[in-house]
Amino acid sequence: MDLDLLESCVAELGEPAYRARQAWEWTARGAPGYEAMTNLPRGLREALAEAVPFSTLTPEHEQRARDGTLKTLFRTADGHPVEAVLMRYRDGRRSVCVSSQSGCPLTCTFCATGRMAFGRNLTAWEIVDQVLHFRRTEPVNHLVFMGMGEPFMNVDAVLAAARRLPALGVTHRRTTISTVGWLPGLGRFVDEVSEPIRLALSLHAADPALRSELMPVNERYPLEEVIALCRTHAERSRRRVFVEYVMLGGVNDSPAQARLLATLLGREAFKVNLIPYNPTGLFDGSPRAAMAAFKAELDRARVPATVRLTRGRDIAAACGQLATAPRSRVRTQAV
Numbered sequence: 001m002d003l004d005l006l007e008s009c010v011a012e013l014g015e016p017a018y019r020a021r022q023a024w025e026w027t028a029r030g031a032p033g034y035e036a037m038t039n040l041p042r043g044l045r046e047a048l049a050e051a052v053p054f055s056t057l058t059p060e061h062e063q064r065a066r067d068g069t070l071k072t073l074f075r076t077a078d079g080h081p082v083e084a085v086l087m088r089y090r091d092g093r094r095s096v097c098v099s100s101q102s103g104c105p106l107t108c109t110f111c112a113t114g115r116m117a118f119g120r121n122l123t124a125w126e127i128v129d130q131v132l133h134f135r136r137t138e139p140v141n142h143l144v145f146m147g148m149g150e151p152f153m154n155v156d157a158v159l160a161a162a163r164r165l166p167a168l169g170v171t172h173r174r175t176t177i178s179t180v181g182w183l184p185g186l187g188r189f190v191d192e193v194s195e196p197i198r199l200a201l202s203l204h205a206a207d208p209a210l211r212s213e214l215m216p217v218n219e220r221y222p223l224e225e226v227i228a229l230c231r232t233h234a235e236r237s238r239r240r241v242f243v244e245y246v247m248l249g250g251v252n253d254s255p256a257q258a259r260l261l262a263t264l265l266g267r268e269a270f271k272v273n274l275i276p277y278n279p280t281g282l283f284d285g286s287p288r289a290a291m292a293a294f295k296a297e298l299d300r301a302r303v304p305a306t307v308r309l310t311r312g313r314d315i316a317a318a319c320g321q322l323a324t325a326p327r328s329r330v331r332t333q334a335v
């Protein structure tokens with residue numbers, strides 16, 4: 001729901017501003033539509049239903065994985081595809097993974113999103129509406145900006161959306177923004193955001209040359225500066241920055257590379273999440289033994305590290321698999 005549009009419509013209709021607030025409160029708590037907002041006069045409900053679309057996104061397709069993970073494909077009003085994922089855990093955690101852009105202009109070699117056409121930045125409302133879609137069927141309590149796109153290329157909308165999340169049941173402490181290390185947005189996050197929102201850095205290689213091969217953005221924003229800024233953030237916020245490290249067989253998974261990673265990160269400021277590679281075509285995942293040996297090196301260096309569970313892989317809902325163009329079309333475009 002576009003709250004700017006809602007507020008201006010309420011004003012134009014000559015209604016008091018608190019009516020917009022009431023409508024938003026209903027929406028944030030998962031109301032199915034304007035008709036459910038029983039403390040709003042019927043005439044106003046009808047006028048709003050005409051003037052302010054209840055959602056900025058239209059769900060187009062939904063898939064359910066064997067582990068209960070749901071993936072929804074939406075369209076924006078101007079036709080751009082957006083995907084979001086709801087992960088359900090046994091302990092009651094309900095985590096939504098949202099997109100910040102339709103597609104992604106970066107071209108990380110292991111990520112399917114980077115191979116589809118880039119559409120545009122999403123608005124704050126288009127981000128919040130991904131969450132509301134799931135909120136209407138069940139309570140949600142965690143959120144990660146780990147869907148399509150680079151959140152810090154769209155930092156204003158991402159922060160505006162993040163600031164709306166507590167009303168939906170997701171506190172800042174349970175909100176994580178993940179970045180490739182896009183310095184302008186990262187700098188603003190570190191300097192301007194006082195809310196305890198978690199930061200995650202997609203690192204994938206401690207060696208700059210290898211990182212540039214895997215993630216061309218590394219040429220633009222040097223790793224040293226990115227790491228320094230993340231360290232500043234960890235010190236200021238007194239919370240570790242999560243490091244995401246996707247395990248690519250024979251590429252970035254040797255014990256020597258683990259030791260380099262440990263030296264780069266140190267013991268204090270970071271926590272490493274080792275992510276099993278989800279197939280997107282180009283690489284092989286690391287064998288279990290290689291992942292265990294890699295983690296053992298980090299343990300030895302006393303760098304906190306865990307191996308992350310993969311969810312939703314059978315419906316291409318796992319990390320790096322969000323891409324809406326059929327594979328064959330992606331290939332043709334790449335040629």
Ligand code: SAH
Nearest residue numbers: 111146149150178179202244277278319320
């Ligand atoms: N652009 C941001 C937000 C996307 S987060 C970022 O990169 O941080 C998505 C995470 O999944 C990133 O850590 C990304 O590197 C990782 N990823 C991409 N492709 C993957 C794949 N095929 N398997 C596992 N993880 C992948």
